[in-house]
Amino acid sequence: MKELIVATKNKGKVLEFRQMFSKYNISVKSLLDFEEEMEDIEETGTTFSENATIKAEAVSKQFQLPVVADDSGLVIDALDGAPGVYSARYAGEEKDDEKNLQKVMHELEGVPMEKRTARFVCAVAVARPGEGTFVKKGYCEGFIAGEPSGTNGFGYDPIFIPKGSQRTMAEHSSEEKNAISHRHHAIQQIEDWLKHQS
Numbered sequence: 688m689k690e691l692i693v694a695t696k697n698k699g700k701v702l703e704f705r706q707m708f709s710k711y712n713i714s715v716k717s718l719l720d721f722e723e724e725m726e727d728i729e730e731t732g733t734t735f736s737e738n739a740t741i742k743a744e745a746v747s748k749q750f751q752l753p754v755v756a757d758d759s760g761l762v763i764d765a766l767d768g769a770p771g772v773y774s775a776r777y778a779g780e781e782k783d784d785e786k787n788l789q790k791v792m793h794e795l796e797g798v799p800m801e802k803r804t805a806r807f808v809c810a811v812a813v814a815r816p817g818e819g820t821f822v823k824k825g826y827c828e829g830f831i832a833g834e835p836s837g838t839n840g841f842g843y844d845p846i847f848i849p850k851g852s853q854r855t856m857a858e859h860s861s862e863e864k865n866a867i868s869h870r871h872h873a874i875q876q877i878e879d880w881l882k883h884q885s
């Protein structure tokens with residue numbers, strides 16, 4: 688079993704990377720395993736790809752190892768793309784999932800279903816010492832629900848209904864989410880590299 692570092696402090700992401708990398712025989716170490724040694728990495732980019740690159744390269748440089756990072760978020764058409772790259776801090780610096788999704792509910796009050804189109808976006812960056820960085824993006828199209836529902840997943844999952852479904856992402860099992868998510872679609876595109884790691 689090969690071990691890979693995923694440069695994230697988000698427990699929900701760590702779990703999904705563990706679930707999705709297991710089929711490549713790759714075990715995941717995250718920044719939660721190195722909490723004391725890790726400074727917070729400032730996400731100063733203006734795109735998901737830039738922020739994923741910043742996180743992957745910072746940690747790869749520190750450990751001199753290949754590192755995967757994920758920058759992701761929710762893009763809502765009726766809000767001109769917000770919360771977008773600011774998804775984690777939409778309702779404030781404390782990065783509170785519940786406050787973030789309540790703010791979306793508030794902003795979309797009175798907006799009819801057909802205008803509540805949205806997508807989850809995930810950029811996955813792979814930084815390799817001496818060999819440069821590459822980034823791949825994945826998407827999951829859907830709608831913002833009228834009210835939150837479900838307890839699975841994390842973040843905005845209770846208010847996101849994937850296209851073609853009647854349930855929110857938080858009402859999908861982890862297996863179901865991992866078959867359709869933005870993160871799944873991004874990871875699929877780095878599959879060749881993952882296969883060479885294990």
Ligand SMILES: O=P(O)(O)OP(=O)(O)OP(=O)(O)OC[C@H]1O[C@@H](n2cnc3c(O)ncnc32)[C@H](O)[C@@H]1O
Pocket residue numbers: 694695696697700730757758759760761774775776784787807840841842843844868870
């Ligand atoms: O930067 P790291 O340490 O990876 O952790 P983070 O939580 O700050 O992650 P991001 O900067 O990429 O911000 C992502 C935001 O989008 C939300 N998000 C990302 N993927 C999601 C998913 O699969 N389901 C629900 N919400 C998601 C997540 O809750 C955050 O608010």
Ligand SMILES: [Mg+2]
Pocket residue numbers: 730775
């Ligand atoms: Mg972040």
